Amino acid sequence: MSEIAILNLPTSRGANTNTTPVIPLTEADRKPLTKKEISADHPTWCPGCGDFSVLALYFKLIEKRRMHHEKVTTVAGIGCSSRFPYFVQAHGAHFIHGRALPFATGVSLNRPDLHVFVFGGDGDAFSIGGNHFTHTARKNVKLTYVVMDNSVYGLTKNQTSPTSPIGFKSKTDIWGAKDRPINPLKQAISAGATFVARTSHTNPNHVLQTMEAAMDHDGFSFIQCLSECVEFYPGAFDNSNPRKGGKFDLVPADHDVTDEYAAYKLAEDLRPGLFGVFYKNARPTKNANEAAIIADLQGKHAGLEPWQILKKNFDRMK
Amino acid sequence: MSTAATPSSSPQISKISEAVIRIAGNSQDGIQAIGGFLARLAGRSEQEVMTFMTIPSTISGGPSIFQVRIGSGEVLSSGDEADLLLAFYDHSYLAHLGSLKKGGIVLYDSDHLKAEDIPAENLTKYRHVGVPISSLTIEAIGGTGRDKGKNVFALGLLAKMFDLNVPKLHKLLTERFTGKDPKILETALNAFNYGYNYTLATAPELFQFQPGENVGQAQVVMSGNEALAYGLIAAGVRFGAGYPITPWSDIMELLRRELPKYGGQFQQCEDEIASVSMAIGASWSGGVAVTGSSGPGIALKTEAIGWAVMAEMPLIVVDVMRGGPSTGMPTNIEQSDINIAVHGGHGDCPRVVIAPANVEDCFYTAIEAVNIARKYSTPVFILSDQGIATRIEAFKEPDLKALVQDISPDLTAVTDHKPYDLSAPDGVTRHIAPGTRVASGKYPVVTGLEHDEMGHPTGSGKTHMQMIAKRRNKLKKLASEFPLPKFYGPAEGQILLVSWGSSQGPVQEAVKQGRAQGHAISALHVRYINPLPPGLADLFAGFRHVFVVELNDGGYSGVGQMGALIRSQIPDAKIRGITKVDGLTWKVREILNAALELAK
Numbered sequence: 001m002s003e004i005a006i007l008n009l010p011t012s013r014g015a016n017t018n019t020t021p022v023i024p025l026t027e028a029d030r031k032p033l034t035k036k037e038i039s040a041d042h043p044t045w046c047p048g049c050g051d052f053s054v055l056a057l058y059f060k061l062i063e064k065r066r067m068h069h070e071k072v073t074t075v076a077g078i079g080c081s082s083r084f085p086y087f088v089q090a091h092g093a094h095f096i097h098g099r100a101l102p103f104a105t106g107v108s109l110n111r112p113d114l115h116v117f118v119f120g121g122d123g124d125a126f127s128i129g130g131n132h133f134t135h136t137a138r139k140n141v142k143l144t145y146v147v148m149d150n151s152v153y154g155l156t157k158n159q160t161s162p163t164s165p166i167g168f169k170s171k172t173d174i175w176g177a178k179d180r181p182i183n184p185l186k187q188a189i190s191a192g193a194t195f196v197a198r199t200s201h202t203n204p205n206h207v208l209q210t211m212e213a214a215m216d217h218d219g220f221s222f223i224q225c226l227s228e229c230v231e232f233y234p235g236a237f238d239n240s241n242p243r244k245g246g247k248f249d250l251v252p253a254d255h256d257v258t259d260e261y262a263a264y265k266l267a268e269d270l271r272p273g274l275f276g277v278f279y280k281n282a283r284p285t286k287n288a289n290e291a292a293i294i295a296d297l298q299g300k301h302a303g304l305e306p307w308q309i310l311k312k313n314f315d316r317m318k
Numbered sequence: 319m320s321t322a323a324t325p326s327s328s329p330q331i332s333k334i335s336e337a338v339i340r341i342a343g344n345s346q347d348g349i350q351a352i353g354g355f356l357a358r359l360a361g362r363s364e365q366e367v368m369t370f371m372t373i374p375s376t377i378s379g380g381p382s383i384f385q386v387r388i389g390s391g392e393v394l395s396s397g398d399e400a401d402l403l404l405a406f407y408d409h410s411y412l413a414h415l416g417s418l419k420k421g422g423i424v425l426y427d428s429d430h431l432k433a434e435d436i437p438a439e440n441l442t443k444y445r446h447v448g449v450p451i452s453s454l455t456i457e458a459i460g461g462t463g464r465d466k467g468k469n470v471f472a473l474g475l476l477a478k479m480f481d482l483n484v485p486k487l488h489k490l491l492t493e494r495f496t497g498k499d500p501k502i503l504e505t506a507l508n509a510f511n512y513g514y515n516y517t518l519a520t521a522p523e524l525f526q527f528q529p530g531e532n533v534g535q536a537q538v539v540m541s542g543n544e545a546l547a548y549g550l551i552a553a554g555v556r557f558g559a560g561y562p563i564t565p566w567s568d569i570m571e572l573l574r575r576e577l578p579k580y581g582g583q584f585q586q587c588e589d590e591i592a593s594v595s596m597a598i599g600a601s602w603s604g605g606v607a608v609t610g611s612s613g614p615g616i617a618l619k620t621e622a623i624g625w626a627v628m629a630e631m632p633l634i635v636v637d638v639m640r641g642g643p644s645t646g647m648p649t650n651i652e653q654s655d656i657n658i659a660v661h662g663g664h665g666d667c668p669r670v671v672i673a674p675a676n677v678e679d680c681f682y683t684a685i686e687a688v689n690i691a692r693k694y695s696t697p698v699f700i701l702s703d704q705g706i707a708t709r710i711e712a713f714k715e716p717d718l719k720a721l722v723q724d725i726s727p728d729l730t731a732v733t734d735h736k737p738y739d740l741s742a743p744d745g746v747t748r749h750i751a752p753g754t755r756v757a758s759g760k761y762p763v764v765t766g767l768e769h770d771e772m773g774h775p776t777g778s779g780k781t782h783m784q785m786i787a788k789r790r791n792k793l794k795k796l797a798s799e800f801p802l803p804k805f806y807g808p809a810e811g812q813i814l815l816v817s818w819g820s821s822q823g824p825v826q827e828a829v830k831q832g833r834a835q836g837h838a839i840s841a842l843h844v845r846y847i848n849p850l851p852p853g854l855a856d857l858f859a860g861f862r863h864v865f866v867v868e869l870n871d872g873g874y875s876g877v878g879q880m881g882a883l884i885r886s887q888i889p890d891a892k893i894r895g896i897t898k899v900d901g902l903t904w905k906v907r908e909i910l911n912a913a914l915e916l917a918k
Contacts, residue, residue, distance in 0.1 A: 037759060040761075040763075040774075041774055068755070069755065069756070069759065069761060070752065070753055070754055070755040070756070070761075071752075071753065073603075073752045075599070085763050085765075086763055086765075086774055086775065089759065089760070089761055090761050091751075091752035091753075091754075091761055091762065091763075092761070092762075092763040092764070093599070093602055093629075093763070093764045093765070094763060094764070094765040094766065094767065095595065095598075095599075095625060095766065096595070096621055096622055096625050096766055099591060099592070099595040099622065101592075102559075102587065102591070102592035102593070102595035102596040102599065103595045103596065103598060103599035103602075104599060105585075105596050105599065106557065106559065106595070106596040106597060106598065106599025106600035106601075106602075106603065106607065107599045107600065107602065107603040107752070109557070109583060109585065109596075109600070110557050110599075110600040110603045110604060110605070110607075111603040111604060111751075111752065111753065113753060114603070114752055114753060131588050131589060131592070132588065132592055132595075134588070135587070135588035135592065290578075290583050293578045293583070294578040294581055294582075294583065296578075297578040297579045298578065298579060298580075298581055300579075301579050305722075306551075306580050306722050306724070307552075307718040307719050307721070307722035309579050309580060310548065310551060310552060310718050310722060311718050311719075313548065313576070314538050314548075314715060314716075314718065316493075317358075317538045317539055317540050317544075318358075318361065318362060318536065318537065318538055318539070318715070
């Protein structure tokens with residue numbers, strides 16, 4: 001066999017060698033973060049955009065739930081709303097179009113100590129990322145996914161989105177959209193999401209309450225949050241805004257959230273539809289299932305160093 | 319086998335230093351198992367071994383071969399011609415007789431191929447030994463002869479023919495067939511012994527291997543895909559994500575099975591894009607994650623790999639190449655993914671590409687790739703191929719205690735952190751994983767948008783230029799650390815053969831044969847495909863001709879993909895290509911003949 005020279009054999013572990021570590025304050029000494037401490041770049045959104053409201057309530061959630069900077073991870077794909085991570089002062093990732101969910105799944109499965117929040121738009125979620133939406137839901141990966149649905153492609157300036165209603169006029173449907181729109185709630189329920197809720201940027205208390213419930217859910221929690229694009233689809237959600245003469249009706253108090261079919265039926269009409277938790281059920285998460293496999297196999301190799309586990313395999317190949 | 323064929327009444331025993339055995343049958347006959355036993359026996363007998371196999375691309379069987387080359391000395395390739403052909407059927411006989419060397423022995427199942435059907439000219443060219451393999455297997459163990467058992471009976475025949483170590487083979491069979499039902503092992507041993515004890519009275523010659531050279535070295539025997547996967551585990555990789563595709567799937571299956579033992583996990587995803595995305599997300603959250611595929615899947619992953627270049631995220635991308643383009647030839651060998659590995663994706667997008675040369679190298683390349691990915695925060699491609707992936711080799715057991723490393727993330731708090739610090743020496747920066755507290759309260763964002771030093775988007779042309787230079791310069795620094803390849807043969811001469819990936823073995827054997835014939839021919843093997851090690855031009859200076867040998871199309875210019883890459887950096891007309899795309903590994907004579915012809 002040839003001579004093999006390997007570069008960079010085991011070096012020091014860790015990534016922080018270029019900075020001086022400091023002793024963190026003890027947990028008890030740490031105060032809840034203020035809005036100033038959580039906010040980063042000024043949002044690039046148009047004045048009046050519904051996304052501002054979602055961002056403000058995310059800050060409020062972090063503040064209220066006393067989350068620490070370093071434990072909050074904000075992940076997004078591409079789109080107006082997907083600019084989200086730049087505006088949050090925490091570890092963030094702005095990934096490629098439509099793939100925020102698998103990226104966030106990697107984070108969630110690899111690091112159970114982190115809160116993983118994914119923000120994005122309807123195009124990112126249901127069009128280019130449609131496949132990932134289905135599979136992340138069915139695998140019940142522990143993370144919270146907030147889709148800020150404006151029913152139009154805004155960043156690319158007014159094309160039809162997968163949730164644009166029939167008749168919606170855009171640059172790609174100058175005669176009005178012909179294709180039946182996706183119903184995000186039905187999509188989520190049938191894919192196997194274990195927490196499916198709906199809210200609107202016009203009702204801040206409801207947004208916060210829904211995000212809190214989603215965060216507390218052990219599994220894949222999905223929120224459709226109506227978020228108006230004032231530039232390309234103004235008035236899209238007026239029918240759900242009491243201030244504009246619409247009605248913000250809640251999911252009936254007697255609805256059984258564990259009843260998949262009832263939830264599906266409630267989600268039938270989304271114009272303007274209902275708001276609140278449509279479906280919520282306990283099912284083992286992907287995270288728990290993987291952890292169980294790991295615990296089982298690690299238990300069978302207890303007391304062995306990694307090299308000794310590998311050696312056992314190599315001994316069988318002699 | 320370098321022995322004279324002297325006919326005699328009782329078989330004579332000849333001492334040999336190596337043998338090429340080709341086993342031909344149908345895929346359900348378990349011929350891979352015989353080959354595997356032979357390879358592992360060689361590994362345990364301090365011999366070198368290399369195998370070659372073809373698998374039909376259909377699911378339910380079809381003709382299949384397994385070739386084993388066992389040698390007491392250096393074995394560089396699986397061999398051009400077989401010394402012995404074991405043919406289970408008439409179709410195996412017809413299809414593979416041509417691969418047998420003149421005077422070679424064909425051991426055939428006389429239940430399927432009648433002696434009277436063998437053309438007279440074949441009888442003069444090759445030495446034939448008919449054994450009723452099917453009926454004797456039935457005699458030994460019952461059943462229909464179509465069942466498993468024929469292969470083990472034939473292994474017994476081969477053990478007799480080559481005077482193989484029977485206690486060691488018994489041990490291998492015992493290890494393989496010990497399970498819930500003790501009858502299975504008993505049957506296997508019966509079949510083997512029946513074959514071994516069969517009087518090979520008609521055999522013209524029996525053989526005995528000279529003792530191996532690797533005395534005292536513990537050897538392990540495995541395939542390239544296994545070596546690569548175990549190398550990743552040794553390197554400390556604890557997260558992977560993938561999607562099924564031939565010939566990458568074995569790596570995925572192995573990691574899925576093994577990683578939990580180490581506290582890690584491998585996820586089978588909904589598609590190739592999800593798998594690369596998930597791996598990148600896992601890398602960001604700490605450690606170095608792996609994704610992999612073969613050509614079609616790599617094509618799907620390229621956008622996300624571009625993100626990893628831009629965001630400077632460590633990532634291992636395994637590409638087990640197969641015949642392309644498109645669905646191509648899924649079960650055949652080709653080295654035609656250099657272009658996509660080096661250049662795939664949009665924008666100026668530098669990344670590291672390394673190609674292992676053989677099975678052993680797969681193990682070490684994996685460790686090296688992980689360390690480069692970490693140190694330089696970059697995606698690293700490991701370009702393997704269908705040939706290395708499936709073939710079995712024996713190699714010196716690695717020093718696992720010294721090699722196995724822990725790369726779990728260090729979450730110690732930092733005072734301040736710039737993920738894309740432009741003042742970092744050579745542009746090399748590293749990430750802090752989420753969970754790391756930053757005392758300044760300024761947290762990094764990782765992104766595919768052009769960004770400033772904190773990862774926030776910028777439209778500044780100046781920053782774009784600086785960041786492009788940063789991403790380029792760090793790999794330039796890496797290249798300066800690469801060792802120059804060593805010559806196989808003298809540093810001066812007429813012809814220099816340049817190999818990469820699995821071409822190394824046959825190229826070196828071509829040099830050996832060429833030099834024996836008096837030609838001034840040498841070889842260089844390049845492991846680092848991108849960036850190329852600086853200084854190759856100086857190494858080429860001592861030769862009149864430089865031929866880059868690779869399994870892809872020579873295209874319009876006569877140089878293949880690696881040749882073109884080298885020519886783009888060393889624009890010298892003496893660099894030309896020796897290429898082919900017949901879906902098979904190189905035969906030594908193909909390389910040597912082409913080189914001598916081109917140099918005329």
